[in-house]
Amino acid sequence: MTESYQIAGREMEAPIINGAGSISGINIAEMLEHARTLAASPIGGIKIGSFTLEPSVGNEAQYGYPVYYHNSNRGETYNSMGLPNVGIEEAIRIIPEFKAIAQQNNKPLIVSVSPSSIGRESLESIDQIEAMTTPLINIGVDLIVINTSCPNIVVAKGDRKPIMGYDGESMYDLLEMLERVYGREAGIGLKLPPYMTTEQQSMIPGLAQYILHCEAVEFIITANTIPNQVPRDETGNNILSVPNGMGGMSGPATSGIGREQLELWLNHLHSKKDVVSMLGINSGKELAWRVNRGASAGGGVTFLWESDDWGSAVTNMLEEYIQYEE
Numbered sequence: 001m002t003e004s005y006q007i008a009g010r011e012m013e014a015p016i017i018n019g020a021g022s023i024s025g026i027n028i029a030e031m032l033e034h035a036r037t038l039a040a041s042p043i044g045g046i047k048i049g050s051f052t053l054e055p056s057v058g059n060e061a062q063y064g065y066p067v068y069y070h071n072s073n074r075g076e077t078y079n080s081m082g083l084p085n086v087g088i089e090e091a092i093r094i095i096p097e098f099k100a101i102a103q104q105n106n107k108p109l110i111v112s113v114s115p116s117s118i119g120r121e122s123l124e125s126i127d128q129i130e131a132m133t134t135p136l137i138n139i140g141v142d143l144i145v146i147n148t149s150c151p152n153i154v155v156a157k158g159d160r161k162p163i164m165g166y167d168g169e170s171m172y173d174l175l176e177m178l179e180r181v182y183g184r185e186a187g188i189g190l191k192l193p194p195y196m197t198t199e200q201q202s203m204i205p206g207l208a209q210y211i212l213h214c215e216a217v218e219f220i221i222t223a224n225t226i227p228n229q230v231p232r233d234e235t236g237n238n239i240l241s242v243p244n245g246m247g248g249m250s251g252p253a254t255s256g257i258g259r260e261q262l263e264l265w266l267n268h269l270h271s272k273k274d275v276v277s278m279l280g281i282n283s284g285k286e287l288a289w290r291v292n293r294g295a296s297a298g299g300g301v302t303f304l305w306e307s308d309d310w311g312s313a314v315t316n317m318l319e320e321y322i323q324y325e326e
């Protein structure tokens with residue numbers, strides 16, 4: 001394996017991180033246990049979150065099981081977790097412990113934040129992001145990832161804008177705020193949704209220009225789950241408990257889309273920003289495909305959640321990775 005890898009200048013021993021949503025939720029003891037497990041593994045960096053401004057119990061508390069479903073025959077993962085998390089205030093209190101765990105093992109700690117429609121509805125998404133990013137920068141986490149793949153809220157007219165990452169105007173406003181408030185080398189990255197339709201893909205060149213001009217943003221992560229997918233059982237009934245049965249789809253079956261999204265962004269960012277690849281990485285061979293193509297690192301959730309032993313999942317992936325690394 002190459003000596004060292006990096007995201008935005010933060011060195012890592014391996015080109016793999018856990019995806020947002022793998023160490024998250026409202027059970028801090030469990031989150032710490034997962035962080036310790038990954039810290040003892042050869043993983044490159046440890047990510048926690050996504051955190052929202054206000055705490056949230058998530059969809060399971062409201063609608064019951066299941067809000068996560070994996071079909072191993074088809075290699076499909078669906079989730080409608082609804083961002084269960086302790087909220088940014090509590091996150092700021094507990095992060096030093098996570099930071100110590102990561103630091104003791106020379107791994108960067110990456111914190112994911114997400115605007116949401118939970119609580120403080122008078123605050124627009126961009127203000128929510130600023131209210132979460134500033135304290136994270138003040139306590140000194142290694143990297144911050146802003147999730148732009150969640151439903152955006154606009155309260156003025158009471159209606160919702162599309163997912164922030166699909167809304168050019170919101171993305172422009174976000175990047176403008178990040179540049180104005182945080183300036184250069186802030187260790188900030190953007191988590192983007194997958195751009196799949198012709199219309200969505202036509203946004204990429206313009207968005208890439210905004211990102212290239214924003215010095216505060218040093219990397220992107222592509223992609224979040226494919227939105228609004230409905231898994232059904234053999235009798236045609238919805239599996240997920242949420243009212244419309246919709247969740248975000250990921251898992252090995254989405255690796256083609258993960259690869260496509262990586263290439264689209266690499267083509268437009270011209271190696272000037274780091275690109276971390278997610279969606280469908282569940283083998284060392286797939287990880288090597290992404291890194292060989294130009295990703296700074298890869299990551300995922302399914303390869304951990306569908307494993308009984310996260311440490312072995314990382315080790316096995318990296319053992320296979322070195323056979324395919326170019």
Ligand SMILES: Cc1cc2nc3c(=O)[nH]c(=O)nc-3n(C[C@H](O)[C@H](O)[C@H](O)COP(=O)(O)O)c2cc1C
Binds near residue numbers: 019024249299
């Ligand atoms: C159960 C689950 C929870 C997730 N939670 C978050 C989250 O809180 N924030 C976020 O930005 N992405 C979240 N994601 C998306 C992943 O971080 C990542 O972008 C990708 O979808 C993982 O693909 P994989 O399951 O094929 O590895 C979640 C994915 C899953 C499966």
